[in-house]
Amino acid sequence: MHISEGVLTPEILVIGAAGAAVGLAIGLNGLKSEDIPKVALLTAAFFVASLIHVPVGPSSAHLILNGLLGVILGWQAFPAIFIGLTLQAVLFQFGGLTTLGVNTMNMALPAVLAGFVVRPFLKSGRPTPLALIVSGLMAACCIMLSALMVSLALAFSGQGLEAIGKLIFMVHIPIAAIEAVITASVVGFLLKVKPEVIVGEQMNRKQDTKGRTGVAAAVLLFLSLFAVPAHAHKVNVFAWYDGSKVELEGYFSSGVKAMSSPVTVTDEAGKEVFRGKTDDKGRLSFVPPGKGKYHVVLNAGMGHMAETDVEVDTEPVGKAGGVAAPATEKTLPQTQARDKSVEPAGSVRGAAPVASGAASASELQACVTPHEMEQILDQRLSPIRRELMVLAEERDKIGMSDVISGFGYIMGLMGIALYISVKRKENS
Amino acid sequence: MTCEAFSSGSSYLHRADPRVKILCAIFYSVVVACLSGMPLQYAAFIFSAILLSTARIPFRMILRRLAVVNVFVLALWLVIPFSTPGHVLFHAGPLDVSSEGICAAFSITLKCNAIIMANLALLSTSSMFSLAHSLAHLKVHSKLVQLFFFTWRYLHVLEDEHRRMVQAIRIRGFSPRTDMLTYRTYAYLVGLLFVRGYERGERVYKAMLCRGFDGTFWLLHHFHLHGRDIILAVVMGLVTVALAGMEWMGIPH
Numbered sequence: 268m269h270i271s272e273g274v275l276t277p278e279i280l281v282i283g284a285a286g287a288a289v290g291l292a293i294g295l296n297g298l299k300s301e302d303i304p305k306v307a308l309l310t311a312a313f314f315v316a317s318l319i320h321v322p323v324g325p326s327s328a329h330l331i332l333n334g335l336l337g338v339i340l341g342w343q344a345f346p347a348i349f350i351g352l353t354l355q356a357v358l359f360q361f362g363g364l365t366t367l368g369v370n371t372m373n374m375a376l377p378a379v380l381a382g383f384v385v386r387p388f389l390k391s392g393r394p395t396p397l398a399l400i401v402s403g404l405m406a407a408c409c410i411m412l413s414a415l416m417v418s419l420a421l422a423f424s425g426q427g428l429e430a431i432g433k434l435i436f437m438v439h440i441p442i443a444a445i446e447a448v449i450t451a452s453v454v455g456f457l458l459k460v461k462p463e464v465i466v467g468e469q470m471n472r473k474q475d476t477k478g479r480t481g482v483a484a485a486v487l488l489f490l491s492l493f494a495v496p497a498h499a500h501k502v503n504v505f506a507w508y509d510g511s512k513v514e515l516e517g518y519f520s521s522g523v524k525a526m527s528s529p530v531t532v533t534d535e536a537g538k539e540v541f542r543g544k545t546d547d548k549g550r551l552s553f554v555p556p557g558k559g560k561y562h563v564v565l566n567a568g569m570g571h572m573a574e575t576d577v578e579v580d581t582e583p584v585g586k587a588g589g590v591a592a593p594a595t596e597k598t599l600p601q602t603q604a605r606d607k608s609v610e611p612a613g614s615v616r617g618a619a620p621v622a623s624g625a626a627s628a629s630e631l632q633a634c635v636t637p638h639e640m641e642q643i644l645d646q647r648l649s650p651i652r653r654e655l656m657v658l659a660e661e662r663d664k665i666g667m668s669d670v671i672s673g674f675g676y677i678m679g680l681m682g683i684a685l686y687i688s689v690k691r692k693e694n695s
Numbered sequence: 696m697t698c699e700a701f702s703s704g705s706s707y708l709h710r711a712d713p714r715v716k717i718l719c720a721i722f723y724s725v726v727v728a729c730l731s732g733m734p735l736q737y738a739a740f741i742f743s744a745i746l747l748s749t750a751r752i753p754f755r756m757i758l759r760r761l762a763v764v765n766v767f768v769l770a771l772w773l774v775i776p777f778s779t780p781g782h783v784l785f786h787a788g789p790l791d792v793s794s795e796g797i798c799a800a801f802s803i804t805l806k807c808n809a810i811i812m813a814n815l816a817l818l819s820t821s822s823m824f825s826l827a828h829s830l831a832h833l834k835v836h837s838k839l840v841q842l843f844f845f846t847w848r849y850l851h852v853l854e855d856e857h858r859r860m861v862q863a864i865r866i867r868g869f870s871p872r873t874d875m876l877t878y879r880t881y882a883y884l885v886g887l888l889f890v891r892g893y894e895r896g897e898r899v900y901k902a903m904l905c906r907g908f909d910g911t912f913w914l915l916h917h918f919h920l921h922g923r924d925i926i927l928a929v930v931m932g933l934v935t936v937a938l939a940g941m942e943w944m945g946i947p948h
Contacts, residue, residue: 314850
């Protein structure tokens, strides 16, 4: 599950390195010097274990065991994984120097979380069925979480890489199942043979309160990971002119709206004509000072900008006043009303516009200038524009629901499998 | 494990100061990873190839190593040209191949190989111990260096343990299949590996205490910068800064 060199964008590399540095600092801070040989030996054991290939149907997969690592080492999983990955990068050129931070983060953060969840169940020091089931489930979650983080890192690095991210996620589903079985068995084995490896480490650790702040830190670190990429990828802005004002909307490719982001509008000469902030739906509208092309720049923070051009081809209605203004006020509620009637009466809607269209066509000939007709058309088309925008957003969104449903799927299957296996063991 | 296969040798890079090599490798890798223009990526690729050729590692060994790494890159080539939206170059069955996709895959290939060749030349030409040693001299957190040192020291010991255990289960007629017995056997093997590692770690620490270990990791050997190290540092520094500068100013566009 290494991301190799040259794939990720600098932003993702920096986020990964920063996260890994925090994790390393916490891990090393909690490491007492008398534990160093022990932790090093366990790291070496993990390195050797990760070279073991187990058969999966016709092919084979190597063990990852980061869940187990978290259970045994806690925060020390960060230095352990960091060292393991460094060795792999220098010895086999797997992964790489620049991706060391991201890769460490992807593997170690789920490990630490798994450790926090599983350890309370192992306090008794006996291999109870509940303890084994929890450790197995968490091992599977851990792998899937790592796979998810890898795919997110890829998805945020390029549009073409998203497909690979999804592929990686899918491939790890069977691996997660195997990891669950093996981790549960290893935990059972260790609790029977040498509980100190798991429980002893735990006793070395300080009181519960410290553990709780640790959990909070891990969760925060994890959440920040999702919050940051929300900004760290493509931001889009859509702008259109509806005859009276220019409306615009900003959103990220994940579908999150660009809320309260500053927007600057300049005219063709480069002179600033408007400056404002989007509301909590990522929207903003303003009345342009006159005809012409306007350049809209939306700044979504962290150096992410989106720009677009909008052409105002008629004199804005709000300014012109007089004849045009009442006309727009009349048509605006009409379009909204029609928009609402879409859901309840689909068949009626089909007939209505035709009739009104026919009526207005004859009227138009008589009294509406082409200029006014354009304005009316603009207004009528604005719901369609909105629809198109929603579609475009939908298209750009990352298939998060696929990813989350994958989780549930594994959890369910693993639960059933482990339940059956434990029942069988109890019967025999 | 065929680990430090490239570390023995007497080329210019083998004799260079590992501290200089580590710093050069880190800065060069980071800059190359950030390059966005194709001409600069070519330049980095060619420079890395020249650097690697000065390490005088047998060509076939390099090719074999690069081939393994490029399996990952090949996987990218199988997906990116089809999944990147853009100007459609031609249709391959139901899939469209976009020119943007091919460019992206090509640029990743160049960058990946450039960094890996540079790291082969700079890092793999030192032994692990001298790398750990120079990390200590570079003021990396002492605990991290110690962990690194001990992990590497006992990796081979545990590898031997592992090999012996695998031999033992083979002798008893074990053949891996996709079933619970196989997984449980592997799990017990891994568990035993941890037990051995844990116990050995305790013994190692006691042995160290007997020899007066108090948590400080003494450095007896010190590196000295020679003229050749300074030349390496200057050349690598100039190339890195030149690449970074041209990327920053967006020159080849």
